[in-house]
Amino acid sequence: MRTVLLAFLLACSMPALAAERILVFAAASTTDALQEVGRAFTKEQGTVVEFAFGASSDLARQAVAGAPADVFLSADTAKLDQVEKAGLVQAGTRVELLSNRLVVVVAADSKRKVTSAAELREVKRLALADPAAVPAGLYAKSWLEKAGVWKELEPRVVPALDVRAALSAVEAGRVEAGVVYATDAAQSKRVRVALTVPEADGPRIVYPVAALARGKASAAGRAFVSFLQGASARSIFERHGFVFVPGKARP
Structure with a gap:
């Protein structure tokens, strides 16, 4: 005991x-x-x-x-x-x-069509992860620079804390479009992919x-x-x- x-x-x-x-x-x-x-x-x-x-x-x-x-x-x-x-x-x-791949997303109910980077000139506000520091934003900036539209679009860019925040801005309707990763777009039912950036046009991610x-x-x-x-x-x-x-x- x-x-x-x-x-x-x-x-x-x-x-x-x-x-x-x-x-x-x-x-x-x-x-x-x-x-x-x-x-x-x-x-x-x-x-x-x-x-x-x-x-x-x-x-x-x-x-x-x-x-x-x-x-x-x-x-x-x-x-x-x-x-x-x-x-x-x-x-x-x-x-x-x-x-990963870059995609352009718009709200799920949006009628907007995007077939090229050039058509983003029609967007008033474009959400990106901060293109000065965040990889998703840097990749997006690289693609838009290569397409020759970055300088025109830069004043309309709404920088986000990270790529999920950029996606949220599109989901909430605060911007007309955003550039995010394909994997992020796939997680959301509130956006649709308007354009998948061709691998030949985008940066290596x-x-x-x-x-x-x-x-x-x-x-x-x-x-x-x-x-x-x-x-x-x-x-x-x-x-x-x-x-x-x-x-x-x-x-």
Whole structure:
């Protein structure tokens, strides 16, 4: 009886072991797919995945400033370059993971037709993720510059915090059109795709990922980056409309 009581008291005095957790910084456009991938990773490996979604530019600044993220999935290479130059990328973990397409969206009930970038001249307000900093906006600006209409359209651009905010502006009717990723447009029933930007006309869109050195669970971060490149994650990403393009990791 005394032994049983002692064991009980010891058990009560020991804190329950908490599941390991990782913090993943990720581009806003990956929200729906990556949350599903996170659940699959937790089910398989037991590690809880917490996400911070937003503009890659903001997330890169936070990482460099000291935020303890374990993984960074950026919507372009430049933002991950910033983090890597700060010495925060774990060697050998950086890899190109996904690609996407740009589309022009209008409200679902809009009668507007858009068959080319030139026809956006008729739009009074055009929503983009901030073209001065956010990857989706930078990609859109690149396309419009190539089409020769950026200078004319720039005064009408309504910059948004990130690509999801640009989509929301179209959904709410605050602007006549927006340029977002195809994957974001696919998540909304309140917009329709008026134009899919041909791959030959648009910029190459790349989402690189890497495990970071300042996180609190570096090994689990590496494991998550590996999981992102596997068959389970690929199936989820492709179902959400992403193009899966894992490349060779950097040394």
